[in-house]
Amino acid sequence: MNSTIFKHYVYFFNIKITALVLLIGLGFSSCSEDLDDNLTPTIQITFKFTHHWDNEPVTNSSLNILQFTNANGELLSIERLRYIISGIRFTNSANESFLLDSYNLVDLTSNKGLSYTVQTEIPEDTYSVSFTFGLNNEDNSENYVDLNSESFNVPDMMGGGYHYMQFDGKFINTNSEEQGFNYHAIRAVDNAGTDPTSPQDTFFTVNLGTITVLNRTEIEVKMNIAEWFTNPNLWDLNEFNQMLMPNSAAQIMIYENGQSVFSLGEVTQ
Amino acid sequence: MRIRSILIVSFIFSFLSCSNEDITYEPVPQPLEIPQIFSDNIIAPVIPNDNPQTAEGVALGKKLFFDTILSSNNTQACASCHSPQNAFTDITPTSVGIDGIFGTRNSMPLFNLAWNYNERFNWDGTALSLERQAEEPVENPIELHSNWDNVISRLQLDSEYPELFKLAFKTSTITKELTTKAIAQFERTLISANSKFDRYSLGEATLTPQELNGLDVFLREDKGDCFHCHGNPNNPLWTDNLFHNNGLDSAFTDLGLGSTTGDPNDNGKFRSPSLRNLAYTAPYMHDGRFSTLDEVINHYSEGLQNSSTIDPLMKQISQGGVQLSQDDKADLKAFLLTLSDPSFINNSEFQN
Numbered sequence: 001m002n003s004t005i006f007k008h009y010v011y012f013f014n015i016k017i018t019a020l021v022l023l024i025g026l027g028f029s030s031c032s033e034d035l036d037d038n039l040t041p042t043i044q045i046t047f048k049f050t051h052h053w054d055n056e057p058v059t060n061s062s063l064n065i066l067q068f069t070n071a072n073g074e075l076l077s078i079e080r081l082r083y084i085i086s087g088i089r090f091t092n093s094a095n096e097s098f099l100l101d102s103y104n105l106v107d108l109t110s111n112k113g114l115s116y117t118v119q120t121e122i123p124e125d126t127y128s129v130s131f132t133f134g135l136n137n138e139d140n141s142e143n144y145v146d147l148n149s150e151s152f153n154v155p156d157m158m159g160g161g162y163h164y165m166q167f168d169g170k171f172i173n174t175n176s177e178e179q180g181f182n183y184h185a186i187r188a189v190d191n192a193g194t195d196p197t198s199p200q201d202t203f204f205t206v207n208l209g210t211i212t213v214l215n216r217t218e219i220e221v222k223m224n225i226a227e228w229f230t231n232p233n234l235w236d237l238n239e240f241n242q243m244l245m246p247n248s249a250a251q252i253m254i255y256e257n258g259q260s261v262f263s264l265g266e267v268t269q
Numbered sequence: 270m271r272i273r274s275i276l277i278v279s280f281i282f283s284f285l286s287c288s289n290e291d292i293t294y295e296p297v298p299q300p301l302e303i304p305q306i307f308s309d310n311i312i313a314p315v316i317p318n319d320n321p322q323t324a325e326g327v328a329l330g331k332k333l334f335f336d337t338i339l340s341s342n343n344t345q346a347c348a349s350c351h352s353p354q355n356a357f358t359d360i361t362p363t364s365v366g367i368d369g370i371f372g373t374r375n376s377m378p379l380f381n382l383a384w385n386y387n388e389r390f391n392w393d394g395t396a397l398s399l400e401r402q403a404e405e406p407v408e409n410p411i412e413l414h415s416n417w418d419n420v421i422s423r424l425q426l427d428s429e430y431p432e433l434f435k436l437a438f439k440t441s442t443i444t445k446e447l448t449t450k451a452i453a454q455f456e457r458t459l460i461s462a463n464s465k466f467d468r469y470s471l472g473e474a475t476l477t478p479q480e481l482n483g484l485d486v487f488l489r490e491d492k493g494d495c496f497h498c499h500g501n502p503n504n505p506l507w508t509d510n511l512f513h514n515n516g517l518d519s520a521f522t523d524l525g526l527g528s529t530t531g532d533p534n535d536n537g538k539f540r541s542p543s544l545r546n547l548a549y550t551a552p553y554m555h556d557g558r559f560s561t562l563d564e565v566i567n568h569y570s571e572g573l574q575n576s577s578t579i580d581p582l583m584k585q586i587s588q589g590g591v592q593l594s595q596d597d598k599a600d601l602k603a604f605l606l607t608l609s610d611p612s613f614i615n616n617s618e619f620q621n
Binding site for chain 2: 156192246
């Protein structure tokens with residue numbers, strides 16, 4: 001064996017050894033992933049928020065047009081709609097919960113936040129799924145720079161924290177004139193001023209029902225906007241249209257009407 | 270042997286060319302100094318990936334901002350309508366260009382521009398970035414009335430600019446894009462965050478009872494309800510940077526955002542200006558129609574004009590507005606003036 005051939009032999013021998021080590025490493029690595037997969041397969045979950053007026057879809061191209069009639073018979077338009085959902089919870093049959101300590105600002109007006117992929121992956125299972133409309137009191141007392149940047153705050157003298165929802169539009173009033181309304185949901189407050197008090201909580205839990213998550217899963221959450229005006233309180237926009245934030249009675253009615261606003265849409269995998 | 274010689278010569282050439290690259294000056298990064306009141310409360314400013322802040326870029330941008338070379342007859346600069354003493358606006362309802370012709374819009378004050386997250390600039394949202402905003406006034410016939418080819422030629426022939434561009438952008442070949450990048454870098458440094466109210470928020474100053482009541486009027490939905498469009502103590506920009514019809518007219522001579530989007534639903538909408546530095550930025554509104562803050566407050570209290578696109582956040586339109594008492598008006602004005610920042614207009618780094 002001459003020296004050149006010997007050098008080539010050593011070179012290829014080294015390559016073979018390196019390749020073998022890499023293959024063994026890859027083999028261990030993939031075995032390890034399989035093991036993990038078998039124990040806790042995790043699913044990426046995306047929530048898709050859609051909006052409707054009863055059975056008619058509402059998108060941002062539906063805005064600014066007097067085209068919806070509420071249960072009280074008032075013709076109205078939607079000009080701005082944005083709201084917070086938070087505290088998404090997945091509870092399995094063994095009553096184990098995965099609580100996602102995060103929130104999402106859904107903004108129909110600018111088409112932002114309509115799709116929200118949760119940052120924590122969930123193991124395959126069947127779950128009861130719920131979320132909070134707005135922010136619970138603990139979360140509502142935090143300082144969120146992204147929500148501040150959206151000017152979504154509630155002033156301190158009205159309890160502080162953040163809007164749960166800003167829903168603005170116009171309606172035809174009893175004088176047949178266009179008039180603005182600001183259907184803003186916040187934590188109900190009395191005694192607006194230096195020492196506001198809250199008569200009751202007005203965030204609420206939305207139960208979407210049971211969902212089996214197997215693969216990458218998309219869950220449609222439907223908001224029926226018409227329901228904000230329907231039950232149990234037949235909403236009269238001529239009576240309740242603006243300056244609802246410091247009106248605790250109006251806030252409690254919004255809270256009550258909100259219970260039937262959300263529903264589960266399509267679940268795709 | 271011949272091959273070896275070629276290789277050696279090639280190596281020397283490549284080394285020399287590397288050497289030339291190596292001596293190219295690297296601009297020094299100069300990130301924005303973000304005030305605590307901003308970092309505590311709002312998300313980070315918008316800095317384009319292709320135009321990072323550098324010391325040389327900012328210095329060049331400042332020189333350009335104050336240089337009349339951008340106008341066709343060398344009589345006006347950006348600063349002619351955006352004066353530091355007026356928080357980078359001017360004192361006339363609309364601004365006069367190099368030919369003595371007045372435009373149709375009030376010059377917008379310039380500060381905290383990097384926090385305009387939607388990046389729609391101008392009253393009507395025509396400019397989709399700060400760099401692009403700097404393009405238009407140069408060629409506007411009632412502003413600097415020049416054209417970019419001429420401006421670039423003059424900059425290129427100048428005794429200083431080619432070297433300054435080389436320091437800022439590593440090339441002495443001047444372009445419109447690099448010129449507006451430099452101006453935008455300077456404009457992003459125009460940060461105002463040291464008003465009396467900022468210091469109050471940081472626990473470093475106190476407000477008078479009148480100013481505090483004015484804040485209450487500003488924030489109460491059943492009084493001024495200014496906060497929905499103009500921010501709040503947790504949003505120290507004091508604007509939402511969005512577009513609203515605030516009830517100035519029942520019929521529009523200027524369509525505002527509508528002229529940009531072509532959507533009739535946007536007619537009569539203009540970008541909310543910040544309420545900072547109101548002490549220096551009169552007259553007010555997109556056409557400078559109000560000379561004083563009192564006139565502005567009276568407008569929202571009793572002067573609203575109804576129209577199809579008026580923002581639903583405007584209240585009691587049939588009575589003309591929110592009907593503030595004289596005391597509440599005076600208190601609101603006192604509060605608004607706490608948002609002015611004398612250290613901003615006197616900042617030597619922003620002067621020519």
